[in-house]
Amino acid sequence: MLGPADVRRLAGELGIRPTKKLGQNFVHDPNTVRRIVAAASLTAEDVVLEVGPGLGSLTLALLPVAGAVTAVEIDPVLAARLERTASEYSPALAGRLRVVEADALRVRADDLGDRRPTALVANLPYNVAVPVVLHLLAELPTLRHGLVMVQSEVADRMAARPGNRTYGVPSAKAAWFADVRRAGPVPRNVFWPVPNVDSGLVSFTRVEPPSEVARADVFRVVDAAFAQRRKTLRAALSGWAGSAARAERLLRAAGVDPAARGEQLEIADFARIAEAAEADPE
Structure with missing residues (x-):
């Protein structure tokens, strides 16, 4: 040594x-x-x-x-x-x-x-x-x-x-x-x-990944949520989702409060949001 x-x-x-x-x-x-x-x-x-x-x-x-x-x-x-x-x-x-x-x-x-x-x-x-x-x-x-x-x-x-x-x-x-x-x-x-x-x-x-959705898709949600971490997820994810209205729709479909902030979510929550987007294309 x-x-x-x-x-x-x-x-x-x-x-x-x-x-x-x-x-x-x-x-x-x-x-x-x-x-x-x-x-x-x-x-x-x-x-x-x-x-x-x-x-x-x-x-x-x-x-x-x-x-x-x-x-x-x-x-x-x-x-x-x-x-x-x-x-x-x-x-x-x-x-x-x-x-x-x-x-x-x-x-x-x-x-x-x-x-x-x-x-x-x-x-x-x-x-x-x-x-x-x-x-x-x-x-x-x-x-x-x-x-x-x-x-x-x-x-x-x-x-x-x-x-x-x-x-x-x-x-x-x-x-x-x-x-x-x-x-x-x-x-x-x-x-x-x-x-x-x-x-x-x-x-x-x-550990096993929390979802079968593509990791890159989940990580895009994570990046968007924390790019403006003081904003609600409805606002922070509006650019990623295409609009604030669609962001809210996807959040509700994922069982996530649109008024929540990224720092409150576990990785499984972000994965559900990505899954909701996959199931609800624009």
């Missing part, structure tokens, strides 16, 4: 200066890494997908507990070094690791080979955390559970329930795929460089 001295040595060797553009903040505290792996509830049957492995602190801790680890790294310098780091620090387990140089926002199932991931465990770049999680859950139906570290406010939004002031688009869309929950805070001093925000852990367990 990598400690502070190891992290700085590797970064110096590679000429790495962490960049805000790539959201690079490297974990250098072994106890935090152990805590993340323990909270992920992995077994030897799991194929873990790690996004943004960086210098390999979390990667090295995942290898002993997972059957295999696929690490997706966008930085070519870091990607090229990771397998050698695994061989140096954990030679007996290095064969479990596969490194894929790719953008996690664009990676496809076929890019990951025949070892389809069952769990996502990652310290995600703050600036793309939600899009990455949603993309991977959509692209990889084999992902059954996971634990990610994100900015604390993002963790709140991902795990929020209807009626909570932080409930919004990330919360509703994540709920289509999974039961998402906060799994604890992470102090900023475990990173190098130290970020100016706190972090938090988010766990998820996949």
Whole structure:
């Protein structure tokens, strides 16, 4: 496992200066890494997908507990070094690791080979955390559970329930795929460089979609409802529906109060609205 001295040595060797553009903040505290792996509830049957492995602190801790680890790294310098780091620090387990140089926002199932991931465990770049999680859950139906570290406010939004002031688009869309929950805070001093925000852990367990209607259709309703979140759904969905009158008709057909607001609805409610639109074309 990598400690502070190891992290700085590797970064110096590679000429790495962490960049805000790539959201690079490297974990250098072994106890935090152990805590993340323990909270992920992995077994030897799991194929873990790690996004943004960086210098390999979390990667090295995942290898002993997972059957295999696929690490997706966008930085070519870091990607090229990771397998050698695994061989140096954990030679007996290095064969479990596969490194894929790719953008996690664009990676496809076929890019990951025949070892389809069952769990996502990652310290995600703050600036793309939600899009990455949603993309991977959509692209990889084999992902059954996971634990990610994100900015604390993002963790709140991902795990929020209807009626909570932080409930919004990330919360509703994540709920289509999974039961998402906060799994604890992470102090900023475990990173190098130290970020100016706190972090938090988010766990998820996949659930069945609440409807057979197309996910894209449901997500359009979600986007419209929260684009003007202070408005009633009758008003907020008028553009999506074509008129306020049709929006009200569809809402009533879905059993949703037209005077309600998006923050009060569960993902199943949004799905019923999409279903009503499908059954009542203009």
